Amino acid sequence: MCGRYVVAYDPQTLVSGFSVTRVTPFPRRWNVTPQTPVPVVHETREGERVAELMRWGLVPHWTRDANIGRKLANARAEGVFDKPSFRQAARRRRCLLPASGFYEWQATPAGKQPWYISSPGAEPLAMAGLFEAWRSNESEEWLLTCCVITVAANALMAPLHDRMPALLAPAQWAPWLARDEQDPVRLAPLLVPCPPAALQAWPVSRAVSRGTAEGEALIAPLPEPPLA
Numbered sequence: 001m002c003g004r005y006v007v008a009y010d011p012q013t014l015v016s017g018f019s020v021t022r023v024t025p026f027p028r029r030w031n032v033t034p035q036t037p038v039p040v041v042h043e044t045r046e047g048e049r050v051a052e053l054m055r056w057g058l059v060p061h062w063t064r065d066a067n068i069g070r071k072l073a074n075a076r077a078e079g080v081f082d083k084p085s086f087r088q089a090a091r092r093r094r095c096l097l098p099a100s101g102f103y104e105w106q107a108t109p110a111g112k113q114p115w116y117i118s119s120p121g122a123e124p125l126a127m128a129g130l131f132e133a134w135r136s137n138e139s140e141e142w143l144l145t146c147c148v149i150t151v152a153a154n155a156l157m158a159p160l161h162d163r164m165p166a167l168l169a170p171a172q173w174a175p176w177l178a179r180d181e182q183d184p185v186r187l188a189p190l191l192v193p194c195p196p197a198a199l200q201a202w203p204v205s206r207a208v209s210r211g212t213a214e215g216e217a218l219i220a221p222l223p224e225p226p227l228a
Helices: 011-018 066-071 087-092 170-177 184-190
Strands: 005-007 029-032 037-043 049-056 074-076 094-099 101-108 111-118 125-134 143-152 163-165 200-203
Touching (some): 005 094, 011 037, 011 049, 037 125, 037 143, 037 170, 087 094, 094 143, 094 170, 125 163, 125 170, 170 184
Parallel strands (some): 074 143
Antiparallel strands (some): 005 029, 005 101, 037 049, 094 125, 101 111, 125 143
């Protein structure tokens, strides 16, 4: 799963690294939680690649209750093209959620130990995701929401958890974001575990388990051997 991640980059990073033509400003955060606004890269109907803020927790366009988004922060890749909550977005509204890194909790005899996972080169990771636009019958304002797609853990992540975000390489961004591509036969092969060498991981303070905790100190490694 993916329940917390880090946005420690600035908007210009999305312009230079993800080739977006416009971006909504956002603050740096080291403990992003579901139900908060996050930067999302997607392609408009006109073919423009942009970055907008969306609430993390997908609200399907057909639902009457926006609170369903509290349960839909993640979508398992294995059923994303078939399940009613995700299938239309998987065909028409795919996105990337750029992350400096993400957290996972490992079960230990002493309790759950958080780990921070990132790229060895410090460049942002591109988590595959879906997005939706929803509004109630009583409002004229659209609510933009998103979710992270997860896949089976790779060899580096397996000691920590059995799931991980679907991380896309730069060459995969264009086909994933393309609005005119709707065939699951061509899209599903993109949703696989990334190579273990694409990630590094180390244990961090349990303070990150508090949703209100913030700051760069949350990703500082504890004095234990890292996974690599």
